[in-house]
Amino acid sequence: MRRGRLIVVSGPSGAGKSTLIRQALSEVPELAYSVSATTRKPREGEVDGRDYLFISREEFERWIEEGRFLEWAEYSGNLYGTPEEKVEEFLDEGRSVILEIELQGARKVREKRPDAVMVFVRAPSLEETRKRLEGRATEDTEAMELRMATALGEVAAMDEFDREVVNGDRERAREDMIRTMREIIGGK
Ligand SMILES: Nc1nc2c(ncn2[C@@H]2O[C@H](COP(=O)(O)OP(=O)(O)O)[C@@H](O)[C@H]2O)c(=O)[nH]1
Numbered sequence: 228m229r230r231g232r233l234i235v236v237s238g239p240s241g242a243g244k245s246t247l248i249r250q251a252l253s254e255v256p257e258l259a260y261s262v263s264a265t266t267r268k269p270r271e272g273e274v275d276g277r278d279y280l281f282i283s284r285e286e287f288e289r290w291i292e293e294g295r296f297l298e299w300a301e302y303s304g305n306l307y308g309t310p311e312e313k314v315e316e317f318l319d320e321g322r323s324v325i326l327e328i329e330l331q332g333a334r335k336v337r338e339k340r341p342d343a344v345m346v347f348v349r350a351p352s353l354e355e356t357r358k359r360l361e362g363r364a365t366e367d368t369e370a371m372e373l374r375m376a377t378a379l380g381e382v383a384a385m386d387e388f389d390r391e392v393v394n395g396d397r398e399r400a401r402e403d404m405i406r407t408m409r410e411i412i413g414g415k
Pocket residue numbers: 237238239240241245263264267298299300302307308309327328329330331332333374
């Protein structure tokens with residue numbers, strides 16, 4: 228069986244990555260989602276094992292020592308990492324796997340797996356990114372400002388990516404994301 232593709236989806240906080248990925252996963256059955264581990268506290272509505280594996284810093288550090296991560300990074304004071312075993316399982320089953328990860332992690336994956344396809348998601352502008360983060364209201368002011376500061380650096384890295392999805396109009400972005408995923412799976 229042909230192995231699946233490794234798909235990295237990255238972009239500033241508030242760009243709409245989670246929203247677009249959720250939509251792509253429900254439309255494209257060949258896609259699987261890699262559930263990351265994090266030391267961040269769960270947000271209202273987030274489910275352990277579905278959105279993230281919520282673990283302590285001690286446990287996270289143990290996983291690093293045991294070499295269980297394909298990549299990991301610190302972001303906004305918390306640790307985030309991609310457990311490698313599950314990703315490999317999906318790829319072996321012929322499913323393509325989406326990693327929703329920040330820029331440092333994306334760069335590590337590109338180094339380790341040059342065949343990974345890098346997709347950048349962004350809002351039409353930074354002002355729009357801020358508005359959406361404020362609308363989502365999941366972070367306190369400090370965490371939000373940190374995300375905005377990081378967003379500036381992330382937008383500058385756009386050129387490092389293979390594909391871009393601009394999330395302006397919701398419906399168009401949804402279609403664009405789904406088309407992009409189908410093209411990647413189909414080898415385009
Ligand atoms: N390197 C890395 N980044 C991750 C991983 N999982 C999530 N992230 C990124 O960590 C950042 C923060 O995620 P989160 O706390 O859920 O906040 P949000 O992006 O504002 O919704 C986002 O850019 C995610 O893409 C991971 O396994 N590895």
